[in-house]
Amino acid sequence: MLVPSPDPSLAPEPYLLHTDRRACRALLSTGSRTFMAASWLLPREQRDAATALYAFCREADDAVDEGPGDAAALAALRERLEAAYAGRPQSHPADRAFACVAHYYNIPQTLPGALIEGFRWDAEGRGYETIEELYEYAVRVAGTVGVMMSLLMDVRSPSALARACDLGIGMQLTNIARDVGEDARRGRLYLPRQWMREAGVDPDAFLARPRFSSGLGGVIQRLLRDADRHYERAMPGFHALPRRVRPGLCAARLLYAEIGRELERRGCDSVNQRAVVSGQRKVRVLSQVASTLAAAPRDDSAPALPQGQYLIDAVRQVPEAVGPPGRLEGQVAWVLGLFERLERMDAERLERMDAARSGRQVSG
Numbered sequence: 001m002l003v004p005s006p007d008p009s010l011a012p013e014p015y016l017l018h019t020d021r022r023a024c025r026a027l028l029s030t031g032s033r034t035f036m037a038a039s040w041l042l043p044r045e046q047r048d049a050a051t052a053l054y055a056f057c058r059e060a061d062d063a064v065d066e067g068p069g070d071a072a073a074l075a076a077l078r079e080r081l082e083a084a085y086a087g088r089p090q091s092h093p094a095d096r097a098f099a100c101v102a103h104y105y106n107i108p109q110t111l112p113g114a115l116i117e118g119f120r121w122d123a124e125g126r127g128y129e130t131i132e133e134l135y136e137y138a139v140r141v142a143g144t145v146g147v148m149m150s151l152l153m154d155v156r157s158p159s160a161l162a163r164a165c166d167l168g169i170g171m172q173l174t175n176i177a178r179d180v181g182e183d184a185r186r187g188r189l190y191l192p193r194q195w196m197r198e199a200g201v202d203p204d205a206f207l208a209r210p211r212f213s214s215g216l217g218g219v220i221q222r223l224l225r226d227a228d229r230h231y232e233r234a235m236p237g238f239h240a241l242p243r244r245v246r247p248g249l250c251a252a253r254l255l256y257a258e259i260g261r262e263l264e265r266r267g268c269d270s271v272n273q274r275a276v277v278s279g280q281r282k283v284r285v286l287s288q289v290a291s292t293l294a295a296a297p298r299d300d301s302a303p304a305l306p307q308g309q310y311l312i313d314a315v316r317q318v319p320e321a322v323g324p325p326g327r328l329e330g331q332v333a334w335v336l337g338l339f340e341r342l343e344r345m346d347a348e349r350l351e352r353m354d355a356a357r358s359g360r361q362v363s364g
Contacts, residue, residue, distance in 0.1 A: 023093035024055035043244050049105070049152045052097035056084075056112075057145060059094045061119060070123035077116055085109050105151045110314035115144045122188070127203070131192045131226065132307070134176075135169060139308040142172035147311050153245050161312045162304035163237025167249075169305065170230030171256045177223045178259055181271035184210035195219045210271055217268035224260040224268070231257055236300040238293060247289050254285045254292060 060080075064073050080090050084099035101107070118140030128134040146168030147161050155161070176183075176190040183190060184207055193203040199215035206216070231253055238246050255277065263275040277285070304312055 020052070020093040020097040024051045024097050027055045027058060027094065043248075046152055046245055047248070049101050050149060052094065052101045053145070053148055053152065055094040056098035057115060059092065060112075060116060064119040064123055074116070074120050074123060077119070081109070081112055081116060101152070105154075106318055107148055107151050108314045108318045111144045111148050111311060114140045114311065118144075125187060127189055127193060128191075129193050131195070134173075134190065134192055135305060135307040137190070138169040138172040138176075139165065139305070139311065142168035142175075143305075143308045144168070144311060146171075147308075147315065149249070150241075151315070153241055155240055155242075156315055157240060158304070158312050158316065159300045160237050160240035161315060162302070162308070163234045163240070163300065165305060165308040165311060166230045167234035167237070167253055169308075170227045170234060170253075173223055173227035173230065174256050174260050177220045177227065177268075178263055178270050178275050180216070180220060181210055181212075182274065184271070191219055191223065195222060212269045212271040216271070220268040220270060221264070224263065227260060228257065233302055235296045236298055236302075238296050239298055240300075246293055250289050250293050251286055254288060255282060258282070258285050 060077050063077055064070065080092075080095055083089055084095055084102060087099065087103070089095040089099040098112075102109075102112070118137055121137055121140070126137070128137060143165035146164035146166075150156070150161055150164040155164075180191065187207065189203060189207050191203075196203045196206070196216070196219055199219050201213060201215045201219065234253065238250060241249065258277050258281065259275055262277050262281075263270055266273060266275055
């Protein structure tokens with residue numbers, strides 16, 4: 001039966017079902033270990049909301065990568081998003097949890113819509129000639145997540161959102177540097193082609209036969225330096241966050257940067273191997289969280305990356321009719337109505353199944 005758990009120890013966020021929270025966390029525990037390590041430093045309410053957000057993004061990504069067909073998978077994904085924002089999420093724990101989080105924190109649909117657009121670019125096998133074009137992609141698949149995470153913290157100032165977008169971009173650039181070989185074997189190339197040619201590496205020849213070379217290593221190193229630049233741009237944004245959430249997000253920033261350091265220790269060869277940060281090294285990195293936050297600069301005058309400005313504009317245009325996240329009455333009433341609609345939908349589905357079975361029995 002779809003009702004919120006009456007046990008407050010199981011449901012610190014009144015709008016999330018305990019079973020949905022648990023399913024989202026189980027989904028991420030199998031393939032998002034860096035995020036999981038960092039998320040445990042978040043307060044529980046933000047951790048649950050962040051887990052729901054990441055679970056939906058992860059399922060969306062998997063749906064495109066593993067679906068029966070790119071066009072069909074993307075169409076289905078857009079339907080899932082429309083249904084979630086209409087208050088009629090499909091019967092997936094991640095969809096239900098995301099629908100509640102999106103409403104509760106007033107997340108404009110433009111943000112997850114941009115994420116899906118990035119997945120469409122993946123499905124199309126789009127290449128990126130310049131680093132600026134790669135920023136367009138990184139904004140969609142990672143900057144959006146950074147901005148949505150800020151909204152979960154009730155942070156909506158344009159400067160803070162710009163820094164969150166920077167953090168997401170840095171993480172995505174690190175992912176690209178780490179996965180060059182894996183992506184190439186799937187027919188995908190995210191490295192700036194201009195950079196590759198400047199290093200004497202033919203992009204099409206590399207895609208046809210992925211091989212590591214010193215020139216390619218130089219391109220990967222260059223991308224890691226650019227990721228580090230975005231990590232540094234993101235640092236002033238931590239001062240805009242509530243104090244209790246800063247350690248968790250700083251941990252995520254440090255752990256992702258450490259992936260780059262591990263890749264450098266391996267000679268920037270991400271064709272023949274995958275850089276993995278050991279558990280022992282993660283512990284050492286997490287021990288640096290307090291000192292990193294203490295040293296974070298306060299100058300937040302850097303403008304937003306032009307490629308991500310439209311995300312910030314979308315947040316500024318969201319109406320405030322529902323009320324801020326701290327006012328529970330209207331939010332909880334909406335979610336209770338959602339649960340009632342889902343329960344009616346489940347009951348109608350069961351009735352249709354019973355009717356279909358009865359029809360088969362009569363005809364037999």
